[in-house]
Amino acid sequence: MDFDRIKEKLSILADAAKYDVSCSSSGSKRKNTNKGLGNASEMGICHSYTQDGRCVSLLKILLTNHCIFDCAYCVTRRSNDIKRAAFKIQEVVDLTINFYRRNYIEGLFLSSGIFKSPDHTMERLISVAKKLREEENFNGYIHLKSIPGASDELMREAGLYADRLSVNIEIPTKSGLKLLAPEKDHTDFMKPMEKVKNEIIQYKKESKLIKHTPTYAPAGQSTQMIVGATGESDRDIMYSSAFFYKNYNMKRVYYSGYVPISNDPRLPALNSQVPMLRENRLYQTDWLMRFYGFDIRELLNKDFPFLDMDIDPKLSWALRNRQHFPLDINKAEKRHLLRVPGIGLKSVNKIIHARKFKKLNWEHLKKIGIAYNRAKYFITCDSREKELRELSSENLKSIIIQNSQSKFRKKLNNQLSLF
Amino acid sequence: MTEKILKYDGSFKGFLTCIFTAYEQKLKIIQILPQAEDQEQLFTGTHNIITEEQKAQRVLKALKSKASVNGIKKIKYAFLSEAQDIEIKLYEMIRYIFSEKEKVELDYSHSAVLYISKIAKQVAREKHRMEAFVRFRLTKDKIYFAIIEPDFNVLPIINPHFKKRYADQKWLIYDIKRKLGVYYDLSKMEYVSIALPEDIGFSGANSEYFEVGEIYYQKLWKEYFDCTNIKNRVNMRLHVQQVPKRYWKYLSEKSPFA
Ligand code: SF4
Numbered sequence: 001m002d003f004d005r006i007k008e009k010l011s012i013l014a015d016a017a018k019y020d021v022s023c024s025s026s027g028s029k030r031k032n033t034n035k036g037l038g039n040a041s042e043m044g045i046c047h048s049y050t051q052d053g054r055c056v057s058l059l060k061i062l063l064t065n066h067c068i069f070d071c072a073y074c075v076t077r078r079s080n081d082i083k084r085a086a087f088k089i090q091e092v093v094d095l096t097i098n099f100y101r102r103n104y105i106e107g108l109f110l111s112s113g114i115f116k117s118p119d120h121t122m123e124r125l126i127s128v129a130k131k132l133r134e135e136e137n138f139n140g141y142i143h144l145k146s147i148p149g150a151s152d153e154l155m156r157e158a159g160l161y162a163d164r165l166s167v168n169i170e171i172p173t174k175s176g177l178k179l180l181a182p183e184k185d186h187t188d189f190m191k192p193m194e195k196v197k198n199e200i201i202q203y204k205k206e207s208k209l210i211k212h213t214p215t216y217a218p219a220g221q222s223t224q225m226i227v228g229a230t231g232e233s234d235r236d237i238m239y240s241s242a243f244f245y246k247n248y249n250m251k252r253v254y255y256s257g258y259v260p261i262s263n264d265p266r267l268p269a270l271n272s273q274v275p276m277l278r279e280n281r282l283y284q285t286d287w288l289m290r291f292y293g294f295d296i297r298e299l300l301n302k303d304f305p306f307l308d309m310d311i312d313p314k315l316s317w318a319l320r321n322r323q324h325f326p327l328d329i330n331k332a333e334k335r336h337l338l339r340v341p342g343i344g345l346k347s348v349n350k351i352i353h354a355r356k357f358k359k360l361n362w363e364h365l366k367k368i369g370i371a372y373n374r375a376k377y378f379i380t381c382d383s384r385e386k387e388l389r390e391l392s393s394e395n396l397k398s399i400i401i402q403n404s405q406s407k408f409r410k411k412l413n414n415q416l417s418l419f
Numbered sequence: 420m421t422e423k424i425l426k427y428d429g430s431f432k433g434f435l436t437c438i439f440t441a442y443e444q445k446l447k448i449i450q451i452l453p454q455a456e457d458q459e460q461l462f463t464g465t466h467n468i469i470t471e472e473q474k475a476q477r478v479l480k481a482l483k484s485k486a487s488v489n490g491i492k493k494i495k496y497a498f499l500s501e502a503q504d505i506e507i508k509l510y511e512m513i514r515y516i517f518s519e520k521e522k523v524e525l526d527y528s529h530s531a532v533l534y535i536s537k538i539a540k541q542v543a544r545e546k547h548r549m550e551a552f553v554r555f556r557l558t559k560d561k562i563y564f565a566i567i568e569p570d571f572n573v574l575p576i577i578n579p580h581f582k583k584r585y586a587d588q589k590w591l592i593y594d595i596k597r598k599l600g601v602y603y604d605l606s607k608m609e610y611v612s613i614a615l616p617e618d619i620g621f622s623g624a625n626s627e628y629f630e631v632g633e634i635y636y637q638k639l640w641k642e643y644f645d646c647t648n649i650k651n652r653v654n655m656r657l658h659v660q661q662v663p664k665r666y667w668k669y670l671s672e673k674s675p676f677a
Binding site for chain 2: 001003006007010011014015017018019032035036037038039045046047048049050051052053054056059060061095098099101102103104137257259260273274276
């Protein structure tokens with residue numbers, strides 16, 4: 001093997017792949033069969049972390065950064081003057097296996113620029129996965145990119161080898177897509193998603209009837225949207241997101257703050273900041289929607305199209321909906337408790353458990369670990385001191401921000417690390 | 420009833436044998452020590468306990484009827500912490516478990532229970548980290564070889580993970596702190612103790628010991644690691660939280676050789 005050449009390719013094709021934020025290796029239970037190589041860890045394992053705080057779990061590369069398209073927001077776009085490279089199929093297989101055997105990675109995340117045609121590209125991605133599974137007896141994690149416009153046949157085959165498939169929708173609005181990627185058609189993205197969704201459903205049905213149906217993309221589908229490239233609102237983004245969760249059974253939607261890579265006048269200038277706080281607020285909103293029983297229309301709507309950057313989206317919602325509060329912590333139903341600012345999923349469960357034995361007061365609640373400084377304005381409990389609830393929402397907001405400034409910042413950092 | 424100090428061979432079974440003996444002979448135990456820490460005890464009342472499989476199994480069986488799988492795992496993990504006085508704390512917890520009708524392994528108002536769960540959590544965290552941060556290097560005789568130096572004795576609890584995953588390659592993980600390794604020879608795992616050359620290191624490859632391609636893969640990995648970083652998003656504080664500096668020595672991507 002010519003290591004210098006491989007090294008050069010690796011640097012080009014890893015660099016081009018890094019804007020895809022997903023590196024998750026979780027959700028698959030693939031076992032090591034017949035004394036082969038590897039298995040999937042259901043929780044996923046981070047083998048390292050980049051300096052920007054993201055988990056390194058998979059070898060994330062493009063097969064090639066040659067591309068016939070010219071999407072403005074993408075470094076790989078045809079008109080961009082950069083070095084191009086392409087891996088041979090066997091080279092990707094060798095790298096994956098050798099990295100995996102050394103315990104560097106959980107598996108491979110393979111994407112690609114589109115060369116020749118979507119089908120041709122998809123076929124090559126599949127060949128890599130197929131080789132890994134069939135020739136190397138590899139049971140580690142494989143995430144393949146579904147190439148927009150690829151045929152149903154190929155998408156069906158892809159899922160037989162991959163643990164996860166993803167199509168990055170990238171631009172949350174149709175108008176944005178038209179502006180930045182005029183050659184691409186909205187439906188090209190939806191078609192492979194639709195196919196994969198249907199196959200997953202189909203296979204699940206069959207596996208109930210027949211014991212040993214082969215698995216089909218056991219870790220499901222995900223997608224990614226770029227945030228802050230087209231002037232879209234948070235509402236645009238999250239409504240799209242809700243649409244994908246609902247209609248395509250997405251496992252995850254990722255939000256990726258736009259990293260400036262072009263001086264194209266349609267895009268934010270090269271020196272603009274990556275909108276990391278906004279990205280974080282979107283993830284929080286995503287969480288509220290999936291685990292806290294919020295309908296996205298409660299959090300974002302015509303009157304409120306942008307998230308509040310100063311405070312988290314749950315607090316922001318609560319301040320707009322004071323009529324629901326205060327809640328009696330010792331009586332409120334679970335679904336209502338989940339809506340109290342400063343009380344997370346875990347705390348809710350602890351509260352429900354603990355209040356069976358005794359009436360809870362502030363001391364108990366603090367021990368349970370609620371964010372007291374936020375929650376106290378929205379609840380009552382078995383303590384006599386009450387908080388000043390006559391305050392207007394505006395006042396309350398500034399008090400909370402003042403009282404939790406430092407903690408809030410720290411929290412933010414921790415939360416960023418979650419994703 | 421006089422106060423006794425028990426000494427055992429440092430193994431988990433040895434420790435369980437101590438528990439058995441304490442109950443059987445109705446001893447009042449004030450300390451349980453692994454022999455390695457043997458300092459001449461000037462007063463009598465020190466018992467040397469010989470590990471007995473059967474006795475250990477009986478204690479384990481009794482524990483299983485009084486604690487959940489998780490509770491027993493906690494006890495094992497805490498034991499592997501090798502923390503000072505961990506045995507006597509475990510003994511306290513086990514006595515509490517045996518004395519109550521209900522399952523009490525989650526009763527954090529009991530100080531030993533709380534202490535043991537905290538330690539067990541730390542051990543679990545290191546286990547997880549080691550499973551992630553172990554870096555194998557391929558030796559000339561085709562063994563994937565890794566050195567570890569964990570704070571806690573996690574080798575016994577990480578090797579099932581590696582056995583499942585790397586079923587088709589020979590590997591050896593060696594704890595240089597405890598001078599004990601586990602070797603997998605494609606069919607079974609075995610504890611081994613070997614004399615390692617001093618210059619074998621955590622990463623990098625000495626051509627004497629390692630395959631020709633070994634160093635290249637380490638370099639390729641480092642290249643990958645550097646390229647996958649997004650500079651506009653660097654957050655070193657978070658980074659050091661995620662990969663504490665004491666683990667950097669394991670990671671070829673962090674090593675200065677390349
Ligand atoms: S098709 Fe994909 S790789 Fe090609 S320019 Fe568009 S986003 Fe980039």
